[in-house]
Amino acid sequence: MTGTAIGKPRTADRPHGGTGDRVRLWWDALPRQTQWLFGIPAFALVAALPVLRPPVLTTVGTDFGGVLAQFGMYALLAVGLNVVVGQAGLLDLGYVGFYAIGAYTVALLTSPNSPWNLTDDWLSRSWGWLFALPIAIAITAVSGLILGSPTLRLRGDYLAIVTLGFGEIVRLLADNLSDITGGGRGLSSIAYPVVGTSEKRPFGVFSAGNTQHAPTYGVWWFWLSLILLAITLILIGNLERSRVGRAWVSIREDEDAAEIMGVPTFRFKLWAFVIGASIGGLSGALYAGQVQFVVPSSFNVINSMLFLCAVVLGGQGNKLGVIAGAFIVVYLPNFFLGRTSLLGIPIDGNTIANYKYLFFGLALIVLMIFRPQGLFPARQKLLTYGRELYVAARRAAGYGKPAPEPTTEQGGAS
């Protein structure tokens, strides 16, 4: 923490004592089993949302299940982008490129319009999506490697522009290589997992035709993405607590210092990039399966900005925070869509939903000025020494006591 020599210390430097912090400290102090005891019902509650359909929360203008399915994909994207932006501090503005590569890989392998279609050839359509999923992840990982290995040696702001260019190149390729990708017409009838067929749902629960009988196909995709999200979170969480995670944080805080201390910065930046890319590809594959149709215009660079907005809003570096950010970015516009009154006050919901980019842009500007750490800021834990010591150090660091002079680092917790 430098640069706060004069004047009132910034919020981030003050000893923590807010309500949010108190809740967090209470949570961190709980034993792991108790955390699971709280966590699993909470997770189940989120999963049950589209079935419970709570009165005010349920969207009016669009299918609630579909909105939540989109949220699931954005949550995955936010977690992936968070590895790149939040953990390693690399600004990636072309993240939509990886999303597109993931979606197009699935589409190219399973759409009948594609020259590379493998289904009905030797691969059953029912299993085509599942077969394409790991391939999509692998191909996006490789594309992350290809983009990252020359460009990650660049300074941060150059990297932002190069990735922006990459995102645009991917879209233009999808648009221009019309012999393969169908160009602007896109690729349709992409395979999806055919499970749970019944009389009411002849093509299975995941089919886009399953809109009549609740839970609709969006809900099933939401559940699938929640499972994938949980797996991803566990894997990423383990990475963050390992040597890799510590290397990322050191790179984000001071790359030169990290290099001098012997952290192979380039290698770990590349790791972050590749891991982030593959999660983006996973989300893209989910998208292709759910929508069963891909066109280049769904992968505009402006989507990258929305993903970034989710990460920044939620709090860079905080896995659960960025998921909340993704929820805000996806849910809020859909919440207003088609709504004519809120709490008795008449509103023009469609206009508000239309203005979403305006509001998110304003949010980014205001947030960077007043709360650059996001709504749910990350706390850098004393990762190496375990949770008990972390909690003890945080207790000592002024929680519950009147704020002392903010001179020392107070156990490194910030």
Place this chain on the structure above:
Amino acid sequence: MSALLLATPVLADGVIGFNVDALAHNFWALTVDGLTYGAIYALVATGYTLVYGVLRLINFAHSEVFMFGMFGQYATLMLLGFAPSGNAYSEGTLLTIVYLGIAMLGGMIVSGGTAVGLERVAYRPLRKRGAPSLAFLITAIGASFVLQEFVHFILPKLTNNELGGANAQQPIVLVVPSVQFTFLGASVTNIELIIVAAALILTFATNQFIVATKFGRGIRAVAQDPVTATLMGVSRERIIMLTFLIGGVLAGAAALLYTLRVPNGIIYSGGFILGIKAFTAAVLGGIGNLRGALLGGLLLGVMELYGQALFGTEWRDVVAFVLLILVLMFRPTGILGESLGRARA
């Protein structure tokens, strides 16, 4: 895997065909047109370069400053009484030049005002807080959203649907392209002459301003060493504002020239691609280097059109982006190197 193997020849066969003939036959025509676009890129690139030289900041929202300039000059023409009918006006050479000059001035005022406003509202609070450079970039993206959506949704409401909205503006055509002379088989139109001449004059004037005036010396001083410059009595904040103003004014001028060449380009999303290209131009020439911006702009404009002739029209933007990645990979300092501070008197 058989399907994969079968499909491979498709890629080789002619998804991307090389059309060397098109390039060879139209070489000079492409060069002239490329220089025209390049001159416009150079003007916008100067804005990126100046701000980068002084603040070490990539002003992402500069493309939106340019877009505001397009609407500014358009609004000026409408205030002058030109109705957007799509038909060309014939006012005589002298009067046309006067009108174009006024429109350019309008574009410059709007763009310059936008750039300075952006600096004051979005960037200055961050500087005061000593925010990291990531925060500046994110703010710039946010500002870019806000400016675009302002023109997309708010401006039509303010102007009774005369300006802004989802569609491009109906062009106001003041100058009809007519061939003035041929040069090595390439016909040069009046529009191309106007654009290149105006861009060269403006670039030269900017260069003189930076090199020869007191304010220019201040800009160079802050670019070299902000702390020492402040100690020597240069007001850093004023210099930063001036830098944004010059960049904005040049973008406004570029906006008018661009609409001469591309009359249908006045739309809320019209700044984005041009902004990235101008940035590429700045990096190509050496960001932070005024002459580099001119050189990079002209080079990019020409190479982009060669690429277009070789691969086909739809690959034009790809050429620019690939060029950007290649430059950053192999010569990140650009052709002339990065230096605003070392621009010599």
